[in-house]
Amino acid sequence: MKRGRAEGRTIKPRRNSERVASPAERAQITLTINGTRHTADVEVRKTLADFIREEAGLTGTHLGCEHGVCGACTIHLDGQAVRSCLMFAVQAQGAEITTVESLGTPERLHPLQEAFRDHHGLQCGFCTPGILMSTLAFLRESPHPSDEQIREVLSGNLCRCTGYQGIVAAVRDAARRMRGTA
Amino acid sequence: MGTRYFGERVKRNEDPRLLTGRGTFVDDIRLPGMLHGAVLRSPHAHARLLSLDTSKAKTARGVVAVYTRTDLPEHLQQPLPKLIPHYALIHHKTQYALAPEKVRYVGEPVAFVVAESRYLAEDAAELVEVEYEPLPPVVDLTQAAQPNAPLVHEDMGTNVCAHHTQRVGNVEDAFARAAHVFTERFVMDRGTAAPMECRGIVAQWEPKMRQLTVWDSTQAPIPIRNGLARLLGLPQGGVRVIAPDVGGGFGPKIMMFYPEEILVPCAAMQLGRPVKWIEDRRENFVAMNQEREQIHVAAIAVDSDGRILGVRTNFLYDSGAYIPYGIIVPIVASTTLPGPYKIPNYHCEFKAVFTNKTIVSPYRGAGRPHGVFVMERLMDRVAKELRIDRTEVRRRNLIQPHEFPYEVGLIYQDNAPVIYDSGDYPATLAKALQMIGYDMWPERRARYRREGRYVGLGIACYVEGSGIGPYEGARVTVEPSGKVYAATSVGTQGQGHFTSFAQIVADALTVPVEDVVVVTGDTGAFGWGTGTFASRAAVVAGNAVHLAAQAVREKTLKVAATKLEARVEDLELQDGKVFVRGVPGRTMTLAEIAVAANPLRGTIPEGWEQPGLEASRYFAPPRGTFPNGVHACVLEVDVQTGMIKILKYVVVHDCGRVINPLILDGQIHGGVAQGLGGAFYERLVYDEHGQLLTQTFMDYLLPTAMEVPEIEIGHLETPSPLNPLGVKGAGEAGVIPVAALIAQAIDDALMEFGVRIAEMPLSPNRLLEIIQAARKQPAAAS
Ligand code: FES
Ligand code: FES
Numbered sequence: 001m002k003r004g005r006a007e008g009r010t011i012k013p014r015r016n017s018e019r020v021a022s023p024a025e026r027a028q029i030t031l032t033i034n035g036t037r038h039t040a041d042v043e044v045r046k047t048l049a050d051f052i053r054e055e056a057g058l059t060g061t062h063l064g065c066e067h068g069v070c071g072a073c074t075i076h077l078d079g080q081a082v083r084s085c086l087m088f089a090v091q092a093q094g095a096e097i098t099t100v101e102s103l104g105t106p107e108r109l110h111p112l113q114e115a116f117r118d119h120h121g122l123q124c125g126f127c128t129p130g131i132l133m134s135t136l137a138f139l140r141e142s143p144h145p146s147d148e149q150i151r152e153v154l155s156g157n158l159c160r161c162t163g164y165q166g167i168v169a170a171v172r173d174a175a176r177r178m179r180g181t182a
Numbered sequence: 183m184g185t186r187y188f189g190e191r192v193k194r195n196e197d198p199r200l201l202t203g204r205g206t207f208v209d210d211i212r213l214p215g216m217l218h219g220a221v222l223r224s225p226h227a228h229a230r231l232l233s234l235d236t237s238k239a240k241t242a243r244g245v246v247a248v249y250t251r252t253d254l255p256e257h258l259q260q261p262l263p264k265l266i267p268h269y270a271l272i273h274h275k276t277q278y279a280l281a282p283e284k285v286r287y288v289g290e291p292v293a294f295v296v297a298e299s300r301y302l303a304e305d306a307a308e309l310v311e312v313e314y315e316p317l318p319p320v321v322d323l324t325q326a327a328q329p330n331a332p333l334v335h336e337d338m339g340t341n342v343c344a345h346h347t348q349r350v351g352n353v354e355d356a357f358a359r360a361a362h363v364f365t366e367r368f369v370m371d372r373g374t375a376a377p378m379e380c381r382g383i384v385a386q387w388e389p390k391m392r393q394l395t396v397w398d399s400t401q402a403p404i405p406i407r408n409g410l411a412r413l414l415g416l417p418q419g420g421v422r423v424i425a426p427d428v429g430g431g432f433g434p435k436i437m438m439f440y441p442e443e444i445l446v447p448c449a450a451m452q453l454g455r456p457v458k459w460i461e462d463r464r465e466n467f468v469a470m471n472q473e474r475e476q477i478h479v480a481a482i483a484v485d486s487d488g489r490i491l492g493v494r495t496n497f498l499y500d501s502g503a504y505i506p507y508g509i510i511v512p513i514v515a516s517t518t519l520p521g522p523y524k525i526p527n528y529h530c531e532f533k534a535v536f537t538n539k540t541i542v543s544p545y546r547g548a549g550r551p552h553g554v555f556v557m558e559r560l561m562d563r564v565a566k567e568l569r570i571d572r573t574e575v576r577r578r579n580l581i582q583p584h585e586f587p588y589e590v591g592l593i594y595q596d597n598a599p600v601i602y603d604s605g606d607y608p609a610t611l612a613k614a615l616q617m618i619g620y621d622m623w624p625e626r627r628a629r630y631r632r633e634g635r636y637v638g639l640g641i642a643c644y645v646e647g648s649g650i651g652p653y654e655g656a657r658v659t660v661e662p663s664g665k666v667y668a669a670t671s672v673g674t675q676g677q678g679h680f681t682s683f684a685q686i687v688a689d690a691l692t693v694p695v696e697d698v699v700v701v702t703g704d705t706g707a708f709g710w711g712t713g714t715f716a717s718r719a720a721v722v723a724g725n726a727v728h729l730a731a732q733a734v735r736e737k738t739l740k741v742a743a744t745k746l747e748a749r750v751e752d753l754e755l756q757d758g759k760v761f762v763r764g765v766p767g768r769t770m771t772l773a774e775i776a777v778a779a780n781p782l783r784g785t786i787p788e789g790w791e792q793p794g795l796e797a798s799r800y801f802a803p804p805r806g807t808f809p810n811g812v813h814a815c816v817l818e819v820d821v822q823t824g825m826i827k828i829l830k831y832v833v834v835h836d837c838g839r840v841i842n843p844l845i846l847d848g849q850i851h852g853g854v855a856q857g858l859g860g861a862f863y864e865r866l867v868y869d870e871h872g873q874l875l876t877q878t879f880m881d882y883l884l885p886t887a888m889e890v891p892e893i894e895i896g897h898l899e900t901p902s903p904l905n906p907l908g909v910k911g912a913g914e915a916g917v918i919p920v921a922a923l924i925a926q927a928i929d930d931a932l933m934e935f936g937v938r939i940a941e942m943p944l945s946p947n948r949l950l951e952i953i954q955a956a957r958k959q960p961a962a963a964s
Contacts, residue, residue, distance in 0.1 A: 002301045059210035060203015064378045065463040069879035106198035113201040124676030125200030126378040126429030154887035163851030164887040
């Protein structure tokens with residue numbers, strides 16, 4: 001559901017976005033996604049996730065629930081992992097956003113991606129971009145995680161295919177690899 | 183040469199793409215001029231549609247079209263095709279593209295709005311004015327089967343649409359002479375598959391080419407193509423259906439048709455612009471098919487040693503408001519029930535019943551969890567009442583290795599007899615017992631109790647029908663570039679076919695597995711097939727790939743023999759090159775052979791079958807193959823909160839020869855996670871008005887990484903004699919026995935309270951109720 005999605009959810013208002021606007025109203029925003037500046041005139045009700053997917057054409061960020069539970073839409077906003085389905089694009093005015101596309105390329109995977117491949121941490125791959133972005137932010141803050149901590153951070157992302165076992169193993173291994181490269 | 187990749191933990195070819203956000207899911211398709219659809223759905227479970235006024239919606243900003251039923255061509259106003267008929271299915275009522283005079287479940291499509299954006303389409307859907315006259319809904323399955331229940335389909339005069347019985351031996355006689363008979367009622371409620379990607383469809387019509395292209399998150403692109411061509415009056419070649427990357431399927435992404443699969447292509451053709459419809463999660467909860475609601479009254483007759491004389495089950499199957507998929511699920515439940523046990527006399531009988539709820543079709547397991555739940559619970563009952571160890575009672579009744587092929591005496595969902603092809607059931611059980619440490623269990627259990635902890639062990643056996651026909655196909659091609667392509671008829675939803683099929687081809691042609699490009703789910707690449715369901719893709723399509731790859735291999739040698747002026751027997755294919763044995767330097771690469779096999783002038787030798795290094799092959803198994811397994815676990819119950827924690831989980835599984843253990847383990851892990859959901863966390867709750875109360879992931883709880891434990895897997899490999907690769911299916915093994923297992927482990931943990939679980943799914947709240955009720959039973963609660 002695209003309309004009126006944000007009501008009743010906890011959204012931290014950002015910067016100048018607190019005023020009430022009619023849904024059809026438009027606003028001009030500028031933000032940076034994976035290092036590229038985007039300036040656009042958007043409906044104020046457009047979610048950040050839709051902005052990233054439709055305006056910026058970066059379809060690696062997925063939508064699994066649009067109500068803030070599944071984590072498939074997780075991106076980094078000014079370095080923090082956030083759910084882009086729960087924010088309006090206008091709330092990201094001026095922000096630095098990174099998405100899964102900013103990690104490795106198919107030819108040169110990021111160590112975290114490499115670990116997911118080695119440990120079969122994905123099947124259909126739909127949840128994967130969100131899980132990568134969640135765990136990447138986590139590993140930056142906790143480079144020596146316990147399995148318990150890994151499972152706890154993963155509990156914010158739903159995966160229906162893997163039973164999480166390969167994901168936990170991948171994150172554990174990625175922590176090791178990333179410490180090595182850091 | 184031999185097998186280099188087959189059986190290896192080969193990393194997946196599809197991963198780099200998916201890991202870097204470069205997958206292509208239906209919602210990622212963007213076309214110039216594309217419009218967006220939104221479906222207006224019935225808010226009532228049962229109501230007459232008195233009037234529909236779309237005038238306001240049509241003039242809303244950005245709206246291009248609003249469709250109600252009468253806006254569709256005449257034949258699309260009729261019920262959609264009957265998918266799988268069966269002689270016992272007397273009232274085969276199927277769904278509509280848009281609701282007729284009456285709506286029959288919450289979520290049934292009533293109107294379809296197409297606008298410049300999804301936001302605007304949803305705005306306009308709200309402006310469609312619909313007048314309903316609510317009717318009394320039939321929600322409860324038992325009530326729906328009563329003669330005086332309100333009718334979902336008035337013209338039937340009943341809600342019972344099918345009544346089917348299968349019998350083996352003489353059950354009445356067996357029960358009459360049995361030392362013991364135990365009867366019990368088992369209740370299974372609804373759940374949903376909840377793939378992380380909801381459904382989605384994009385359609386594009388090119389009038390000049392008279393070509394319709396449909397991207398559909400379906401598990402069965404070829405049947406969808408065939409059906410669409412027929413319904414839209416196009417030749418099959420004029421319709422191309424592509425199931426691109428699909429974000430999980432698990433059963434319900436196979437239907438013919440979901441209403442949207444008609445509405446989106448129709449609108450695209452009529453409007454001459456591409457149309458996209460993406461289901462949102464709340465829609466998915468009501469609009470994607472559900473499963474699992476059955477109520478069994480089952481009985482077991484045993485002699486004084488616990489040997490089974492007969493089993494009987496009589497059950498109701500809730501089909502929801504329509505029954506497009508027929509009675510596959512209850513047939514699978516009936517025929518899975520006997521499991522690994524010798525049951526000389528068996529009677530299974532079910533009624534399929536309409537209710538005012540979302541349509542039911544197979545969800546991973548598709549009746550198998552029900553059959554196993556009933557049978558394993560009955561075995562536990564026998565063990566308890568006769569005071570025989572629960573594993574011993576099972577052992578006494580297991581089919582023995584020398585008894586294969588074992589004819590169960592039933593007819594399966596593919597209309598072929600249920601004949602277990604191979605297996606070693608006692609060895610499977612023994613291995614699971616060893617891995618879970620059953621020998622030491624009594625002492626461990628006592629120790630936990632001394633610590634005041636309620637810890638129980640469970641062990642559950644199953645046999646799973648998989649790999650059924652009718653057929654699948656594949657085409658393997660070596661292009662003049664030397665690149666190898668394999669096009670298959672099945673779609674893939676995460677099962678790793680891009681890799682497992684590539685392994686098969688790579689072995690046959692001695693090329694690196696990464697160099698084999700597998701295409702799945704595109705009718706433009708391969709046009710004959712049925713789909714990915716019933717754990718059959720690896721078996722049926724895998725063997726078709728194998729046959730095609732072997733044919734290309736033979737052709738390669740044949741062509742090389744001509745060019746190298748050698749005999750085929752003297753040639754060797756290695757590292758993608760053909761050598762003449764003992765003559766260094768006389769070699770040709772696959773690329774060179776591919777060029778030679780498709781000459782521009784000259785002649786083609788008779789024995790070449792066709793030009794080029796290419797072959798298409800089909801595999802049509804005579805009947806299904808039957809993997810088996812045992813799950814065991816140790817879990818702890820918190821009697822204050824009703825929460826459970828799994829301390830150890832073991833799966834021992836025999837699915838014949840294994841193409842890729844990495845992928846197989848993943849299938850099992852994921853299956854167990856879904857099984858745990860279906861055993862303890864996930865329940866679709868309907869109120870008495872037929873409103874679904876659980877429509878978000880906050881109300882419907884999927885297991886997270888906190889709930890799903892580490893799973894230890896033990897493999898046995900009894901090859902299937904029914905196919906050249908010796909493989910059996912594995913897609914559903916993880917999910918099947920979990921509810922039975924958890925029930926037994928909870929019983930064991932709460933033995934002191936006399937708890938007996940007879941329902942699935944449970945939930946912490948429900949378990950707490952059961953504990954409290956049981957505690958009240960004996961004289962005083964401790
Ligand atoms: S799509 Fe944002 S959390 Fe599910
Ligand atoms: S890999 Fe399919 S949802 Fe996680």
